[in-house]
Amino acid sequence: VGAPALAFFPVSWRGDRLVLLDQRRLPGEEVYLECRTWPEVADAIRTLAVRGAPAIGVAAAFGVALAALASPARDRESLLADLETAIAGLAKTRPTAVNLFWALDRMRRSARSDPALGPAELRAALAREAGAIFEEDVASNRRLGAHGAELVPAGARILTHCNAGGLATAGYGTALGIVRGAVEAGRRPFVWVDETRPVLQGARLTAWELAREGIPHAVIADVAAASTMARGEVDLVVVGADRIARNGDTANKIGTYGVAVLARHHGIPFYVAAPFSTIDPAIPDGAAIPIEERDPREVQELAGRRITPAGSPARNPAFDVTPAALITAIVTERGVHRPPYHFQA
Amino acid sequence: VGAPALAFFPVSWRGDRLVLLDQRRLPGEEVYLECRTWPEVADAIRTLAVRGAPAIGVAAAFGVALAALASPARDRESLLADLETAIAGLAKTRPTAVNLFWALDRMRRSARSDPALGPAELRAALAREAGAIFEEDVASNRRLGAHGAELVPAGARILTHCNAGGLATAGYGTALGIVRGAVEAGRRPFVWVDETRPVLQGARLTAWELAREGIPHAVIADVAAASTMARGEVDLVVVGADRIARNGDTANKIGTYGVAVLARHHGIPFYVAAPFSTIDPAIPDGAAIPIEERDPREVQELAGRRITPAGSPARNPAFDVTPAALITAIVTERGVHRPPYHFQA
Numbered sequence: 001v002g003a004p005a006l007a008f009f010p011v012s013w014r015g016d017r018l019v020l021l022d023q024r025r026l027p028g029e030e031v032y033l034e035c036r037t038w039p040e041v042a043d044a045i046r047t048l049a050v051r052g053a054p055a056i057g058v059a060a061a062f063g064v065a066l067a068a069l070a071s072p073a074r075d076r077e078s079l080l081a082d083l084e085t086a087i088a089g090l091a092k093t094r095p096t097a098v099n100l101f102w103a104l105d106r107m108r109r110s111a112r113s114d115p116a117l118g119p120a121e122l123r124a125a126l127a128r129e130a131g132a133i134f135e136e137d138v139a140s141n142r143r144l145g146a147h148g149a150e151l152v153p154a155g156a157r158i159l160t161h162c163n164a165g166g167l168a169t170a171g172y173g174t175a176l177g178i179v180r181g182a183v184e185a186g187r188r189p190f191v192w193v194d195e196t197r198p199v200l201q202g203a204r205l206t207a208w209e210l211a212r213e214g215i216p217h218a219v220i221a222d223v224a225a226a227s228t229m230a231r232g233e234v235d236l237v238v239v240g241a242d243r244i245a246r247n248g249d250t251a252n253k254i255g256t257y258g259v260a261v262l263a264r265h266h267g268i269p270f271y272v273a274a275p276f277s278t279i280d281p282a283i284p285d286g287a288a289i290p291i292e293e294r295d296p297r298e299v300q301e302l303a304g305r306r307i308t309p310a311g312s313p314a315r316n317p318a319f320d321v322t323p324a325a326l327i328t329a330i331v332t333e334r335g336v337h338r339p340p341y342h343f344q345a
Numbered sequence: 346v347g348a349p350a351l352a353f354f355p356v357s358w359r360g361d362r363l364v365l366l367d368q369r370r371l372p373g374e375e376v377y378l379e380c381r382t383w384p385e386v387a388d389a390i391r392t393l394a395v396r397g398a399p400a401i402g403v404a405a406a407f408g409v410a411l412a413a414l415a416s417p418a419r420d421r422e423s424l425l426a427d428l429e430t431a432i433a434g435l436a437k438t439r440p441t442a443v444n445l446f447w448a449l450d451r452m453r454r455s456a457r458s459d460p461a462l463g464p465a466e467l468r469a470a471l472a473r474e475a476g477a478i479f480e481e482d483v484a485s486n487r488r489l490g491a492h493g494a495e496l497v498p499a500g501a502r503i504l505t506h507c508n509a510g511g512l513a514t515a516g517y518g519t520a521l522g523i524v525r526g527a528v529e530a531g532r533r534p535f536v537w538v539d540e541t542r543p544v545l546q547g548a549r550l551t552a553w554e555l556a557r558e559g560i561p562h563a564v565i566a567d568v569a570a571a572s573t574m575a576r577g578e579v580d581l582v583v584v585g586a587d588r589i590a591r592n593g594d595t596a597n598k599i600g601t602y603g604v605a606v607l608a609r610h611h612g613i614p615f616y617v618a619a620p621f622s623t624i625d626p627a628i629p630d631g632a633a634i635p636i637e638e639r640d641p642r643e644v645q646e647l648a649g650r651r652i653t654p655a656g657s658p659a660r661n662p663a664f665d666v667t668p669a670a671l672i673t674a675i676v677t678e679r680g681v682h683r684p685p686y687h688f689q690a
Contacts, residue, residue: 212654221599222566223600254569
């Protein structure tokens with residue numbers, strides 16, 4: 001499959017296994033995780049070894065391909081039944097990013113598309129389909145990056161939240177795809193990296209990608225975004241998305257909504273970058289997007305050490321919803337979408 | 346000196362030494378630090394063993410008292426010269442909280458108030474003056490807590506940022522003084538505790554105080570404040586202050602300004618709680634308040650472990666300024682002040 005033009009390989013397929021850059025151990029260690037079965041892929045998704053909506057979709061697609069390879073089924077119906085087990089298991093890993101369900105649906109449709117295929121042909125077809133999802137994701141990212149670069153003035157200071165980079169996709173990135181597109185277009189952007197508690201995807205992952213590629217940036221605590229805007233040091237905000245409703249309401253990493261409110265207060269454009277596979281036309285608005293609540297220990301602990309008192313509970317929603325009214329534009333591989341948004345399948 | 350009605354003693358005077366609850370080691374360990382010289386007090390302030398604007402003022406006052414006790418001066422003028430050295434050294438510890446300068450000025454005025462006092466009498470007078478600052482701070486907190494409790498509806502869910510509690514004062518607290526006042530008035534508040542990166546004063550200190558006293562609360566990552574408000578689960582915000590300008594603009598822990606913008610967006614009242622010693626009538630507005638920039642390692646490291654890549658710089662402003670226009674009311678020991686604010690000495 002096509003390699004993204006990155007200095008690292010977040011997700012790669014080796015014919016009999018899926019190799020994932022273990023994002024839990026970045027930036028300290030660059031360790032690759034080999035998944036040979038779909039439950040290993042499901043575990044990697046659940047524990048955030050691989051994260052980011054597009055990357056989750058791609059990994060899950062390869063998980064289905066691995067299930068097909070590992071299935072002992074000798075007939076088509078048995079193989080399809082084994083695939084349904086894998087699809088159901090992979091679907092239970094994380095609820096918010098729609099790319100997961102989109103990729104699983106596409107793998108299911110692919111499996112059922114040609115009743116003439118026997119088990120061996122089906123196994124090969126599913127590996128090809130997952131590869132196509134991978135390649136299309138990279139291509140979509142590159143196209144959306146080029147569209148988005150048009151929104152970036154020369155020397156712009158771009159604030160981003162979480163990691164919507166090469167690590168969150170098959171490669172290149174969505175929000176960081178726009179940053180990369182702007183760099184390629186000679187715009188010399190500077191990036192403010194929100195650290196993004198509790199899992200620190202900004203401090204650990206976005207900073208790592210930008211440092212690897214020599215893109216100028218600085219990490220700030222999430223709480224410093226407001227005063228950085230007030231000082232006039234932010235020209236635009238670009239974030240990724242985990243699910244976009246038909247009306248443009250966007251679920252993304254917890255804290256995104258707050259950044260959008262701050263951007264509006266300061267008159268700063270707020271852009272969402274995502275491949276079209278992140279749009280869920282079945283959902284009318286953000287209220288219908290399921291929000292994952294993760295283990296409170298992600299808030300109570302840091303680097304494995306308890307930071308809160310033993311008697312203190314914590315709440316840990318992993319995502320929030322930014323209403324379409326706060327989003328200046330949504331950038332996909334199809335172009336720059338302006339409000340009012342009316343997305344269709 | 347009068348003991349605050351708390352289950353712990355953040356700052357206490359033992360006649361020849363100042364004993365500080367070492368806040369760097371909370372909530373894991375309850376360790377007390379003994380300061381016998383003013384440079385030890387200065388170091389405790391600089392390294393955040395003691396922090397919070399009113400507590401810094403009280404500690405610095407006792408630092409001057411320690412300087413008087415330790416001075417070998419045999420005449421009044423030599424003693425006053427030694428005091429000026431201590432005052433200058435203590436003044437250099439942290440720039441933003443005005444209570445520090447207020448307390449140092451008050452100690453200087455006390456030292457110079459009666460030219461008839463000899464060195465021995467002056468040493469005793471300065472220890473008494475620092476004790477008076479301590480007692481007045483506790484009394485002010487209690488009064489402002491009672492005034493502020495009137496703003497808290499029964500069952501209110503109060504969001505607070507950083508620690509403006511007993512730990513940030515001589516005892517009782519300012520923002521948490523209002524929470525304690527509301528508890529005493531039978532209002533049964535619940536507290537959302539912003540963890541307050543990078544130094545985690547919310548997760549470590551506010552949660553510790555509330556857990557110690559059995560006040561219901563939950564810790565959230567700072568980034569979760571926005572969606573907690575959007576869900577309708579925050580009835581009011583109460584924060585402390587490090588310096589309040591004549592027009593009501595308020596410097597407080599980094600992130601406070603963002604919370605104020607969010608509160609305004611959601612129509613939630615936003616209150617500042619501080620003793621009158623936090624008001625700096627010499628400063629017309631927030632633009633003139635010096636903002637401390639702390640070591641970027643506070644952002645780059647967590648619990649002593651590097652979290653960002655080696656090649657990633659960080660910015661670390663310790664405070665931000667909330668414009669008066671976003672502040673519903675400022676609560677001091679004198680009452681509830683409503684805009685427009687025109688504070689005078």
